[in-house]
């Protein structure tokens with residue numbers, strides 16, 4: 094998206110050239126792929142990115158085929174049942190995906206597809222309860238409540254709290270002004286970029302700063318800094334490395350647009366997308382692994398699947414990581430060396446380790462009102478991060494989600510509870526040997542439960558736990574095929590927060606996933622899907 098700052102001279106030259114050429118570079122329709130194909134677009138993978146891309150294409154009349162290797166759609170956005178308990182695979186809370194509030198951003202995109210008619214969203218009761226040594230605070234999901242709770246605990250930080258709010262609002266607003274930049278070609282893109290320091294000054298300033306810089310700018314007290322930056326655990330890097338942009342944008346979205354969940358688990362959102370794609374004449378085929386993108390003269394003509402089928406299409410969208418796309422699906426020999434070098438230089442973020450728990454006690458009845466508890470052993474995010482990545486979960490942090498407190502009866506029967514614990518993890522600490530892996534998993538599951546028991550005392554008594562199942566980076570890698578089981582794509586650091594674009598070196602192949610420009614998360618991956626769809630529609634000259 095954005096590259097370097099620009100000199101005044103280059104700004105003036107561009108301004109002159111650009112006024113003459115403005116608009117000419119946008120939405121090119123040249124080099125359209127040949128139209129004799131089974132489908133207009135084949136989407137590989139039915140995670141949020143793939144489903145969203147397919148729905149946006151289908152609603153504009155494109156004939157789409159979605160191929161998913163798993164027996165159901167959703168990728169990370171899925172669910173599973175164990176006896177009387179239902180578990181949401183991933184989603185804790187989604188930023189800005191629901192109706193009401195400001196009706197902007199993601200929800201407008203969902204409405205464009207018609208998926209809003211198939212899915213019911215509800216707001217989660219609180220944004221999060223944050224526990225640190227000596228601090229325990231629950232923060233509401235709106236600015237007035239959020240600021241009020243912080244000011245009550247740290248009245249001397251009132252000015253900084255207002256500064257933080259103003260920055261979140263202005264930076265996110267400026268990012269929305271740039272939301273179509275990815276569609277602009279040549280001159281128009283360059284002109285938009287060079288105008289950024291003037292038109293989007295807050296975004297321009299904060300794009301080169303970390304969350305730590307942001308906290309130091311707004312606050313003096315280390316406790317409030319830790320509490321306000323708490324959601325670093327959702328974004329995939331300690332605050333010293335993490336770009337401030339993600340914290341500013343996501344906090345504004347959560348507090349102005351709401352934090353949302355899906356009635357019937359996040360699988361209902363995935364199923365809603367699949368149903369809508371069918372309704373629009375598209376095909377969603379599960380249980381189908383794509384092995385190869387077929388190329389002719391440097392262009393994709395379709396895909397080959399593991400069951401020996403070949404499907405042809407004018408465009409291909411991969412809802413995969415860029416490594417599978419480059420090395421396996423397209424093939425290293427067909428990729429420019431520079432693209433591969435860039436991929437290898439960029440650093441993927443962490444994966445996760447966690448535990449799904451079914452309890453025979455009603456946590457709400459015991460006074461546990463929260464649904465999202467973030468438990469930290471240190472105020473220092475770096476210490477928490479390093480401990481988790483080494484596998485020392487007792488000295489890290491845990492995201493504890495009490496799903497049965499969300500007000501949806503799907504999770505557990507009356508009198509029982511469903512809880513999930515998530516911590517950062519690195520695939521390299523998990524042994525490949527099956528017996529050693531099983532031993533370590535069992536031990537780490539108990540360590541993570543012991544950590545979470547500091548926030549939920551009922552977990553101290555094993556008799557309360559009637560079901561427990563751990564997952565590791567290896568589980569996530571197996572299910573999603575993301576390298577290293579990484580769930581955040583590339584680490585959101587200053588030098589790589591732009592991730593990779595939704596275009597690829599193969600002209601009619603696009604990528605949409607955790608690893609691409611609109612970032613990771615259930616909401617952002619839908620945005621990535623829209624972006625990939627939009628690029629294809631622009632080429633086709635479809636508004």
Ligand SMILES: Cc1cc2nc3c(=O)[nH]c(=O)nc-3n(C[C@H](O)[C@H](O)[C@H](O)COP(=O)(O)OP(=O)(O)OC[C@H]3O[C@@H](n4cnc5c(N)ncnc54)[C@H](O)[C@@H]3O)c2cc1C
Pocket residue numbers: 137138139140141142143160161162163166167168169170182183184185186187188381382383384412413417445447515569572573574575580581605606607608613614615616617618
């Ligand atoms: C435990 C956990 C908790 C999370 N919590 C939250 C949260 O609270 N809020 C939030 O916003 N986000 C959360 N996330 C992140 C969010 O779920 C992901 O960012 C998002 O769902 C990823 O979507 P994706 O488009 O990258 O696709 P993925 O979910 O990675 O799915 C990719 C799909 O493609 C399929 N596929 C891959 N290769 C092939 C192939 N060759 N052939 C056929 N199919 C293929 C896979 O089977 C998979 O179904 C969480 C993730 C995890 C794992």
